[in-house]
Structure formats: structure tokens, C-alpha cells
Amino acid sequence: METPQTVPVFDGHNDVLSRLWRSGGPDAASRFIRGEDAGHIDLPRAKAGGLAGGLCAVYVPSERVLDADGNWPTPSRSEALDVTTAMAGLLARIERESQGGLKICRSAADIRTAMDTGAFASVLHIEGAEAIGVDLDLLYLLYNAGLRTLGPVWSRPNVFAFGVPFRFPSGPDIGPGLTDAGKALVRACNDLGILVDLSHLNDAGFWDVAEISDAPLVASHSNVHSICPHSRNVTDKQLDAIAETGGLVGINFGVLFLDPQGNKDKAMDLSNLVRHVDYIVDRAGIDHVALGSDFDGTTIPDALRDASDLPKLIAALREAGYDGEALDKITHLNWIRVLERTWGG
Incomplete structure (x- = not known):
């Protein structure tokens, strides 16, 4: 009988680079490679839990001081660039020092090869494009360095768009849509084959991207607004549009985006997470749901201490009635399909 450990997971969002950067020190790469007690992801725990790879986010933190409207301040371009x-x-x-343990993937073929050989299939992702100027020159440089997915904003405004603030209960219809620079950024990403991530965009920005983009619509780490009415979660109308384009929603493990009352309940049962999967499957179909853990970037249930506990989630999904074919789609095949279609080859 197939065991949960045999199901590989390609995950739509993690913040391990932010965690390692914040902790500092010249040994950041080696700590990820050899493993440590901090955080949710490193190579040993990824291997133990079947985490085969994922989108590794570059996120520039805001100062922990909210503005008069309760929003996070936007970092300067120079700070973001650094x-x-x-x-x-x-x-x-990490790729260089891991000696084959991690591979930066630029194509779907790269992801498949890395997974087949046991390397961590890492995709460079930017969460908030504050470092990129309106001339977009840096976008092309980062593309050559491996950038293949990009969220124009985190939950704060920048020159490209308005990031949806963290609010509960609230819909995502907060603030204006894409700026002219933001529309140019989306078109450039389409031309290059860079996936545009919708997870932190507000409602107006979402629909601007939907109108401009010719690629599948993707919310890499968001949940169902009809279950948990957080501003960061996707509405039914957004979910329908995502499905119509062949895109997907990556389920976020963050308790604040799972709990119907918006509680920071670390003791919640994994059935809460499965409920969000069920909703998307029932409304949009099995091809349009995946995982977007937000490991190292949010508070997750105690039942999922870190990446090594992913087999517990696999077991919960299996118990809920998902067979081997469905589990393969949820855990990795849907992500690879959407990335391949977006990137081309």
C-alpha cells in the first residue's frame, strides 16, 4: 500500500530565504543544507516530509510601524534592491554549496529532473516588486538569474499596484487597481514567461491582471473567502475566473487564513485545511487546487510543526477521500502543469 511519505509535494510558497536572511551570519546557506531547529524548512526536514521543492520567495520586510490607515509602510527602492x-x-x-541537494529551476523539465534525482526543486519568486523600477530593467536581469514567478505586491502599495491589507472580516475590494507601470509589468512578465502571482493583490488589481494576462491566473498562497472571510482569501468570483483560465489556488497553512472566525488557533485540526481543499474541488475542480504552505512566513497549526510533518496532511487528505491520482494533482502535478503552461516548455 502506498504510504503518505511516497507522495512528493511541490509547494507554492515558502519564506525560508527571509528567515535565513533575517537570522544573518555567513553560515546561512550551510544551516539550510545541514538542518537546524529554527523555522519550518531545511533540506533534512524537506527530505523527511517529502517536500520536493517549491517557490522560494524574496520578500522585503516592512518596518513594524503601521501608517494612519493601519497599513504596512512600503520600503524604499534602494532598501528593496539590497x-x-x-x-x-x-x-x-545554497545551490552551489549543496552539491546537488538544491537546484534552481527555470523550466518544468528542470523541476521534474530535480524531483527525479532527489534535489530540492527551487523556483526563485519575488513577493513584492519594490526593487524593480518602472523601467523594468531589473526584471530582465532577475529573469536571467532564475526569476520565474512574481507577485507585484505584498500587502502594501507600491509603484505597480495596491496590496490588499490584512483585514478580518473583510472582502478584498480595498483600494485602486494596477497603475500604468503595473500593467506594463504584467505584460512584460507575460512576454518573458514569468508567472504573475495574485495572492497579495486587492480585488481591483486581480481583475486588472485577469484582463491583461494571457497566462493562467494563480493565487499561490491563499484560501477560500467563503469559509474564512479574510481580505487575503479568494472570493467565489475570483475562484471561478482562476478555474476558467486553467489556473490554481495554493492552500495557505496559516491559521489566520483557515479559521472561519479569524482566530490564531494553532491547535486547530487539519480538517480545517481539508475543508478549504474540498470547497475548491467542489466548485472549481480537482485541477485547480494545490498547496501554498507559507512555511517560514506565517503561523501554522501545531499539527504541522514543519516540513517533516507533511505526511500528516497527506494522511488527512487521504482520509477525506482523495485517492492517489487526486493526491498527485494536489501535491505537485497541478503546480507543474500550470508552471509549464506559463513558462512554455
Whole structure:
């Protein structure tokens, strides 16, 4: 009988680069490679839990001081440039020092090869494009460095769009849509084959991307707004549009985006997470749901201490009635299909 450990997971979002960068020190790459007690992901725990790879986010933190409207302040471009290049460089160092343990993937074929050979299939992702100027020159440089997915915003405004603030209960219809620079960014991403991530965009920005983009619509780490009415979760109308384009929603493990009352309940049962999967499957179909854990970037249930506990989630999904074919789609095949269609080959 197939065991949960045999199901590989390709995950739509993690913040391990942010965690390693924040902790500092010249040994950040080696700590990821050899393993440590901190955080949710490193190579040993990934192997133990079947985490075969995922989108590794570059995120520039905001100062922990909210503005008058309760929003996070946007970092300057110079600050964002320093942090973005540092984290992208850190990922490159990990690849070099891991001696085959991690591979930066630029194509779906790269992901399949890495998974087949046991390397961690890492995709460079930017969560908030503050480092990129309106001339977009840095976008092309980062593409050559391996950038293949990009969220124009985190949950704060920048020159490209308006990031949806963290609010509960609230819909995502907060603020204006894409700027002219943001529309140009989406078109450039389409031309290059960079996936545009919708997870932190507000409602107006979502529909602007839907109108402009010719690629599948993807919310890499969001949940169901009809279950948990958090501003960061996708509405039924958004979910329908995502499905119509062949896109997907990556289920976020964050308790604040799972709990119907918006509680920070770390003791919640994994059935709460399965409920969000069920909803998307029932409304949109099995091809349009995947995983977007937000490991190392949010508070997750105690039942999923870190990446090594992923077999518990596989077991919960299996118990809920998902067979081997469905589990393969949820855990990795849907992501690879959407990335391949977006990237081309």
C-alpha cells in the first residue's frame, strides 16, 4: 500500500530565504543544507516530509510601524534592491554549496529532473516588486538569474499596484487597481514567461491582471473567502475566473487564513485545511487546487510543526477521500502543469 511519505509535494510558497536572511551570519546557506531547529524548512526536514521543492520567495520586510490607515509602510527602492539581491544571492549560494541537494529551476523539465534525482526543486519568486523600477530593467536581469514567478505586491502599495491589507472580516475590494507601470509589468512578465502571482493583490488589481494576462491566473498562497472571510482569501468570483483560465489556488497553512472566525488557533485540526481543499474541488475542480504552505512566513497549526510533518496532511487528505491520482494533482502535478503552461516548455 502506498504510504503518505511516497507522495512528493511541490509547494507554492515558502519564506525560508527571509528567515535565513533575517537570522544573518555567513553560515546561512550551510544551516539550510545541514538542518537546524529554527523555522519550518531545511533540506533534512524537506527530505523527511517529502517536500520536493517549491517557490522560494524574496520578500522585503516592512518596518513594524503601521501608517494612519493601519497599513504596512512600503520600503524604499534602494532598501528593496539590497534585500532582494541578498536573498537571490543566498539561494544561489545554497545551490552551489549543496552539491546537488538544491537546484534552481527555470523550466518544468528542470523541476521534474530535480524531483527525479532527489534535489530540492527551487523556483526563485519575488513577493513584492519594490526593487524593480518602472523601467523594468531589473526584471530582465532577475529573469536571467532564475526569476520565474512574481507577485507585484505584498500587502502594501507600491509603484505597480495596491496590496490588499490584512483585514478580518473583510472582502478584498480595498483600494485602486494596477497603475500604468503595473500593467506594463504584467505584460512584460507575460512576454518573458514569468508567472504573475495574485495572492497579495486587492480585488481591483486581480481583475486588472485577469484582463491583461494571457497566462493562467494563480493565487499561490491563499484560501477560500467563503469559509474564512479574510481580505487575503479568494472570493467565489475570483475562484471561478482562476478555474476558467486553467489556473490554481495554493492552500495557505496559516491559521489566520483557515479559521472561519479569524482566530490564531494553532491547535486547530487539519480538517480545517481539508475543508478549504474540498470547497475548491467542489466548485472549481480537482485541477485547480494545490498547496501554498507559507512555511517560514506565517503561523501554522501545531499539527504541522514543519516540513517533516507533511505526511500528516497527506494522511488527512487521504482520509477525506482523495485517492492517489487526486493526491498527485494536489501535491505537485497541478503546480507543474500550470508552471509549464506559463513558462512554455
